[in-house]
Amino acid sequence: MTTWQNNRAARDVRIAAGAGLARGKVVEARDATRLLEAVIRPGDRVCLEGDNQKQADLLSQALLAVDLSRVNDLHMVQSGVVLPEHLDLFDRGVAKRLDYAYSGPQSARIARMLFGGKIELGAVHTYLELFARYFIDLTPQVALIAAVSADREGNLYTGPNTEDTPTVVEATAFKDGIVIAQVNEIAETVPRVDIPSDRVHFIVKSDKPFFVEPLFTRDPAAITEGQILTAMLAIKGIYAPYGVQRLNHGIGFSTAAIELLLPTYGERLGLKGKIATHFALNPHPALIPAIESGWVRQIHSFGSEVGMDEYIRARSDVYFTGPDGSLRSNRAFCQTAGLYACDMFIGSTLQIDLQGNSSTVTTSRIAGFGGAPNMGADARGRRHPSEPWLKAGAEAAPDGAALLRRGRKLVVQIGETFGDKNVPLFVEKLDAIELAEKLNLELAPIMIYGDDVTHIVTEEGVANLLLCRTAREREQAIRGVAGYTDVGRRRDHGMVARLRERGVIRRPEDLGINPLDADRSLLAARSIKDLVRWSGGLYAPPSKFRNW
Amino acid sequence: MEDLRFQHRVRTRAGGTRQSAIVGVVASGNLEVLVERVLPDAECALDIKTAAIGFGEVWTAVVGDFVERYSPGGLRFSINDGGARPDTVSLRLAQAVRLIAENGQ
């Protein structure tokens, strides 16, 4: 006779095996490894929670310490490969196969391990893509998650850094999986219930708070004149003419410069209220002066940012907060918002080729995608109109019938022609392609495809790729803003001049910008301390950013 | 270190009366430009000492564009470069011309 509840029965056996180590749902930290040995089976799909910000660090250490005869050959399905332990799992043989989205700090080691065959790679995803697969073909059998606090029943408060947790728990708990949470404290009551207790099977009390990386803090003191010029070009050359109100910013210094120019340069241009009012964005400290100056109406966030909690709590008109007052972030929803409800993505990258494809991969590093491709892609399923979207669509296809013409999302790559150590931003061939050839990948790891990119901004000017009609025009438009890189110096001067006449390329002087005005005195805040002052003392930056 | 030297014939004399000016600082990714009004009106020269070896072609292009754009006649530029990017070089050169174009000593 066919049985239809095998998975549920198997889950109950696992829970029973773990229950011996628990009082109620609570397991002591010292028993965490024994708990994992009890509930995890060889070959399981395991989601070890961790992304570019928060990390279930205690549980990753516990998993690393398991008895290999009981737990091995796991298939890790996780957003972030960020902690050294995440890769130690593969070195030790606890895990074998990997599907992930982001690997920032481990990007060099993960590349070595892929070459060395230590890791069987499924695929590198965007966040939203990996989340989607949790519900189709990569559903975890066990999820190891991180929360701020739990009550005795197992209701969880995930706090400002809620991030991926609801998505991971949804996919696991409702498909007969086991959810184990590490928490910083066990309280009588939690400030708010982010995860209801019936989805949580075990709780491990950690003796120190889970690790959170301050990934979105850019010290204004490090912003250069070149970045300021580039930011001025973006504001005057793109934000203003398209009237971009709903948008997402990348995490680089150029976009931080834009955020800090809004209350000064943007104000002088009379753009307040007309641009940059609604964001899908982490709580960037650099946006504080714009918020305080009344520029920003609403921000939904993927995660939180270290030191911003009190500021957010005090600015609930702007941020999404729970009944307890603290930020509620949600990566899956914010990624969806960035994909469908924003008219612009603007961010930096490491390499751009002649077609406009961009990548943050270098031959020795595989940093993964994170969320940028979801933001930096035209959403083909979008149906609601907006002015910037329609205008961009019209520029791309001026001859199409207006009522049938798709709009276009503005996907802007911003950067300086040369990056750190004089490495050029523009290349003839992306390192990502070389890497794909070396690793025999079926797809090169492209962050943003050239056909999605609408504008490229450098200190040399703005290239509007929507206005290019041929591949050759597109290539010359890119060369035309590539400055003194090899790519830039090999431009066709005549064609670039014609593109400029058509407004495909706009130089600083075409926009009425004098590069000599790009001065740090334009920044609304020139130091982290200035940001603290703007926040009225509510922003508490982490120690590594202080000079007081 | 690498030494580079450029000499150009230019259309017009640089404006202003200042005899010399200095901008920038020698640090990683930065440079100082000392500009002096010491040459005949139709000439300009740039003497560069750079910590970044092998960028002669890029310098040629940067200097060419700069001279074309500003016509800094009569000026000698002496540059100590800590490996600045071309955009920074262009900016400092422009700043130096702006400063020496002021009136004064």
Next chain:
Amino acid sequence: MTLDDIITSLFPDGHEVRSDKGVLLGSATLRSGDSMLVLGVADRTALGVDEALRLSGHVLRSIGRDSGPILVLVDSDSQRMSKRDELLGLNEFLAHLAKVLIHADMNGRPTIGLLYGHSAAGALLATGLATRVLVGLPGADPAVMDLPSMAKVTKLSMEALEEKAKSTPVFAPGLSNLAQMGAVHMIWSNTTSLADQLEALLADMPAARDGRDTLGKVRGGRLKAAEIAERVRDLALQAR
């Protein structure tokens, strides 16, 4: 030579110099019968706030008494590199010691430094380099900056640094380099009586004016300092 050998050879007519955890305090009798104030750092002791304050106090207490010229013996580590010392303001304590020595020297209490062992960085500035005449003994091994640390910062190999050190005294450790720079006025012999050499020096003390840059120029170790200082001085005097 050990410290005891040195003190015995310097002061055959007697002394009361005591070492307490590396801090030397006391006085001694010169050939002439006059006394000399003695202080210093021994046993390669690091100079921290406590040590510096005891040394400066010793000098200040002697002022106004007929306690003669001042000898500073130096075999120290660097300044003490600790959180506590910096928390308490080590820079002030070291500066204070130097100031007291310089003040005494300018006010009738000529100072002589005797570098007989190691010294470095802030410790050397506050002791030997704050005296009017710094004497080296053979075997002394001062090091403003040690080569391994330099190699780390400059990212050059030790071999490369040692090679460069052959052509210039300007950065590498060692008594002869410091002598060539004009920091060490003379190197005494350790085979003849130190008392004789001290007597000769006291009988022929150079003027209190700081002539170390000129000395460095004459010895070919520091070719620019004296000239630059002189030019700035002249320009500043004209600007009055």
Next chain:
Amino acid sequence: MTAPLKDITPAERARSTSFYEASARTRLELLLDAGSFVEFIGPEQREVSPHLKIFDLPEQFDDGIVVGHGRLDGAQVFVAAQEGRFMGGAFGEVHGAKLTGLLRAARQIGSIPVLILFDTGGVRLQEANAGELAIAEIMRAVMEARSSGVKVIGLIGGRSGCYGGGGLIAGCCSALAVSEPGRIAVSGPEVIETNRGVEEFDSRDRALVWRTMGGKHRRLLGAADVFAADNVQDFREAALELLGLVGPLGLERLKAEQERLADRLRRYGACEDAVDIWTAEGIVHAETVPELPADQFIALADRIGRTSRDAR
């Protein structure tokens, strides 16, 4: 924070210019009466370090220090400003000799004060012996100048702080003004960490670095006399205030300094952290001192009342 761009007076410009961020030349331009600065051995003389080429390193035409004279509220002053971004503002042979020469002139004249705008990591490694000796000569020259009645005022608020021998020179000055980001110490954070281990001193814990060596702690200790907000105008006003306050150096001051430092060791010698010292000073909620805005901090420091101007 930035005022909207418009034509502004020099004082307004000085007020809106961060001392920490400004170059040595900009600091001098805005510190002194407008247009009054005249440089000695300026960059066009190209008196560069003769030693950097041994290491194949780039030179700077002024060797990282600007010296000259100008006017402060109409009165003549000598000034020296270190450029903290060129080799960390470190002392080399030429760099040091320029300051030595300036101090020697001041001594000869006796009545023109000297302002030193420190911004230095200490001795320049590539010419360590020359740099160390230059510092020794400067210390001697400061003492000789002060003994002749010259006021030597140190201003500290640059990005390289005032470290190594720079800290010792600062200790020789008649008085110091310091801002919050300014740091004064001998050993740098990394050096302490290397020598003592990260458990004693974590150099990446910048809050720890600043509360151990930073401007607020130095002001509360009495190691600096005036606390300036981080803008050039505040430093200008601090310099003017100090020039009006300090008197000539003599034995009594050195004795008073001995007592001042001995008192510090007695009171705080057993303290483990700056917060313990501030608590011992009677500050409630001492842990919040780093967060205090400049005006509140100045009021607090004045209430504690530790200064050293009669004891240094």
